[in-house]
Amino acid sequence: METFNKNNPFKTPEDYFEGFNEKLQSKLSEESISLPKQEGFTIPHGYFDSLNGKILNKIERTETKVVQLNPFKKYYYVAASIAAMVLLIFGLNWNTTEELSFETLAEADIESYFENNTFDLSAYEIAEVIPLDELEINDMLTNRLEDENIVDYLDENTDDFEELNLEDYE
Amino acid sequence: MLAEADLVEELKDAKTQSRAFELLVNTYKQRLYWHIRSIVLNHDDADDVLQNTFVKVFRNINGFKGDSKLYSWMYRIATNEALSFLKQKSRKQGISNEELQNRTLENLEADVYFEGDEIQLQLQKAIATLPEKQKLVFNMKYFQELKYEEISEILETSVGGLKASYHLATKKIEAYLTND
Numbered sequence: 334m335e336t337f338n339k340n341n342p343f344k345t346p347e348d349y350f351e352g353f354n355e356k357l358q359s360k361l362s363e364e365s366i367s368l369p370k371q372e373g374f375t376i377p378h379g380y381f382d383s384l385n386g387k388i389l390n391k392i393e394r395t396e397t398k399v400v401q402l403n404p405f406k407k408y409y410y411v412a413a414s415i416a417a418m419v420l421l422i423f424g425l426n427w428n429t430t431e432e433l434s435f436e437t438l439a440e441a442d443i444e445s446y447f448e449n450n451t452f453d454l455s456a457y458e459i460a461e462v463i464p465l466d467e468l469e470i471n472d473m474l475t476n477r478l479e480d481e482n483i484v485d486y487l488d489e490n491t492d493d494f495e496e497l498n499l500e501d502y503e
Numbered sequence: 504m505l506a507e508a509d510l511v512e513e514l515k516d517a518k519t520q521s522r523a524f525e526l527l528v529n530t531y532k533q534r535l536y537w538h539i540r541s542i543v544l545n546h547d548d549a550d551d552v553l554q555n556t557f558v559k560v561f562r563n564i565n566g567f568k569g570d571s572k573l574y575s576w577m578y579r580i581a582t583n584e585a586l587s588f589l590k591q592k593s594r595k596q597g598i599s600n601e602e603l604q605n606r607t608l609e610n611l612e613a614d615v616y617f618e619g620d621e622i623q624l625q626l627q628k629a630i631a632t633l634p635e636k637q638k639l640v641f642n643m644k645y646f647q648e649l650k651y652e653e654i655s656e657i658l659e660t661s662v663g664g665l666k667a668s669y670h671l672a673t674k675k676i677e678a679y680l681t682n683d
Binding site: 368369370371372373374375376377380381384385387388391392395455456457489490 | 525528529532533536537540541544546550553554555557558559561562563580583584587616617618619620622623624626627634645646671676680
């Protein structure tokens with residue numbers, strides 16, 4: 334079956350059609366990426382067996398830690414409120430100098446305290462102590478969102494606009 | 504196996520708490536571990552975050568109102584814990600989140616607890632290029648094989664939005680792997 338009909342002047346190599354399916358399959362598998370269904374991560378032997386004990390230990394340890402931290406927290410709040418009062422009362426009248434003052438010390442201390450200590454507070458725990466009704470959205474944003482930022486964000490996160498209407502896609 | 508509502512009741516009751524907590528840990532430790540591992544990538548970090556997650560669950564169970572399912576509440580805590588763990592870690596090292604991720608990926612090749620082949624490593628690198636939300640959705644759908652409805656409850660996003668994220672994620676991963 335080297336020619337299709339007698340008027341066709343073209344020929345194919347011998348056994349071309351017999352080997353075609355295989356060649357097509359291998360071509361297809363080259364093009365479509367077959368992604369592995371496993372991540373490749375492993376764990377130490379017996380890890381899950383020893384986990385329960387470790388968690389219970391941690392619960393006991395952290396419960397004691399909370400008790401120790403409480404009185405310290407009080408001092409921290411007192412220090413913070415004094416610093417805030419000093420700032421309010423004297424802040425406007427003081428000339429800013431390079432010298433260390435109580436004001437700069439307290440602020441620097443508070444900042445470095447936050448930087449260097451692991452509070453281990455989750456978003457939930459922070460939310461519990463922050464009065465949400467007094468917060469403005471801008472308090473949470475270090476930089477206000479400009480139109481340019483929003484356009485950049487959309488540019489980066491959507492490939493084209495049709496993809497935004499995917500509710501009925503599947 | 505106890506019904507979820509009964510388990511929650513037992514967890515809140517001091518008398519039955521420890522037995523119920525053990526049951527809870529045994530039921531969810533593996534699923535939560537693999538979820539966390541897909542976010543933090545390395546075993547020691549995943550171990551830390553998993554323990555913290557269960558500690559948080561234990562401490563906050565009294566505040567669990569049952570508005571969502573227990574497992575999606577726990578998944579949500581695990582996700583938040585893993586993400587804030589990464590932020591804290593990058594802050595401690597004085598580097599950006601992306602830089603931390605790149606370093607973790609570089610270390611993955613030498614990690615004794617990573618036995619992935621070249622394509623699995625490439626896939627992790629491709630996933631790393633995705634925005635946070637798409638990364639989560641891809642891992643939860645593709646590797647953990649969660650249903651859209653389950654992911655929707657955990658991430659508090661509409662199913663439509665999740666499908667869009669997953670679609671974009673797979674497209675980007677495909678593009679990364681074919682161009683690379």
